[in-house]
Amino acid sequence: MTVxxxxxxxxxxxxxxxxxxxxxxxxxxxxGVVATEAGLDLLQVLSFSVVVIAGAAxxxxxxxxxxxxxxxxxxxxxxxxxxRMAMYSASLTPYLGDAPLLTRAFVSYFLVDQSYACSIVRxxxxxxxxxxxxxxxxxxxxxxxxxxxxxxxxxxxxxxxxLPEWLALDFAVPITFLALIAPMLRTIPHxxxxxxxxxLALVFAFLPYNLGLLIAAVSAMAIGAELExxx
Amino acid sequence: MIADDGLVWTVIFALGAGxxxxxxxxxxxxxRRPLPEWLLRHLRYxxxxxxxxxxxxxxxxxxxxxxxxxxxxxxxxxxxxxxGLLTRNILAAIMGGLSTLYIVQIALRLI
Numbered sequence: 001m002t003v004x005x006x007x008x009x010x011x012x013x014x015x016x017x018x019x020x021x022x023x024x025x026x027x028x029x030x031x032g033v034v035a036t037e038a039g040l041d042l043l044q045v046l047s048f049s050v051v052v053i054a055g056a057a058x059x060x061x062x063x064x065x066x067x068x069x070x071x072x073x074x075x076x077x078x079x080x081x082x083x084r085m086a087m088y089s090a091s092l093t094p095y096l097g098d099a100p101l102l103t104r105a106f107v108s109y110f111l112v113d114q115s116y117a118c119s120i121v122r123x124x125x126x127x128x129x130x131x132x133x134x135x136x137x138x139x140x141x142x143x144x145x146x147x148x149x150x151x152x153x154x155x156x157x158x159x160x161x162x163l164p165e166w167l168a169l170d171f172a173v174p175i176t177f178l179a180l181i182a183p184m185l186r187t188i189p190h191x192x193x194x195x196x197x198x199x200l201a202l203v204f205a206f207l208p209y210n211l212g213l214l215i216a217a218v219s220a221m222a223i224g225a226e227l228e229x230x231x
Numbered sequence: 232m233i234a235d236d237g238l239v240w241t242v243i244f245a246l247g248a249g250x251x252x253x254x255x256x257x258x259x260x261x262x263r264r265p266l267p268e269w270l271l272r273h274l275r276y277x278x279x280x281x282x283x284x285x286x287x288x289x290x291x292x293x294x295x296x297x298x299x300x301x302x303x304x305x306x307x308x309x310x311x312x313x314x315g316l317l318t319r320n321i322l323a324a325i326m327g328g329l330s331t332l333y334i335v336q337i338a339l340r341l342i
Contacts, residue, residue, distance in 0.1 A: 057246065
């Protein structure tokens with residue numbers, strides 16, 4: 001599919017973002033349920049999803065609040081879970097850096113795993129895209145995912161029970177990311193980076209503050225970059 | 232139960248502000264200034280360096296099974312990767328992976 005205009009880029013983003021709602025819906029419902037059970041009211045549950053807009057960090061903060069951890073620990077731990085997004089931000093900067101500041105601020109707000117992952121694939125595939133086209137694509141990709149995140153947390157808070165366990169929807173999140181990662185493994189450096197990431201994330205999983213993932217990610221980037229330099 | 236309303240709102244807004252600043256870091260501050268080649272070379276591997284590590288523990292030690300290895304989930308994960316590699320169609324890979332999970336779960340229950 002050749003995309004030349006911003007409008008068709010937006011449509012392509014919309015299409016690429018669609019599969020993610022399969023995972024976002026159950027994850028958001030679950031957050032709504034768990035947060036309500038923990039004693040948050042509807043406004044707080046919705047605000048959580050709208051203001052923070054980061055599933056894993058929201059669950060982390062909620063869990064620590066339930067455990068009555070000190071406020072500073074709650075914030076540091078949940079923010080550490082989101083540190084990977086600084087890498088996403090850096091990775092998108094060569095593509096979106098010359099967009100207007102306000103646009104970059106909105107992109108930043110909506111920068112989640114899903115929007116980053118599909119954007120970086122398309123931006124690499126289509127180096128001829130203008131910044132405006134890339135911005136349109138990005139907003140297409142979040143159009144379904146992010147509002148669905150807000151709405152479904154409220155639905156979860158209202159219904160108050162999780163989706164049936166046999167659906168195993170906890171696994172929808174890893175499945176959607178695996179489906180997305182697989183086509184990215186197109187060169188030896190990419191494959192080596194992915195394997196490094198998996199092995200080190202498992203080895204260092206015991207570290208607090210999600211540090212294991214950060215060590216795994218930085219090491220994997222170094223491996224990928226070094227192999228690329230040598231070839 | 233979390234009884235402290237003030238705490239909840241503090242966490243929501245502080246976490247929201249912090250998360251935004253993390254996301255805005257490079258996009259906001261670096262902007263159009265060119266990044267050095269060595270850094271760009273590393274950044275090209277961001278997606279394959281972060282996402283596999285993010286999902287690996289969810290696949291090998293799923294919370295739903297109490298952190299136990301689950302053959303149904305492992306097979307489903309493997310099949311999703313194979314489908315993703317072969318078809319390069321994300322939706323097909325997701326559907327194939329979830330179907331595998333259900334089929335294996337039902338089969339294991341029948342045995």
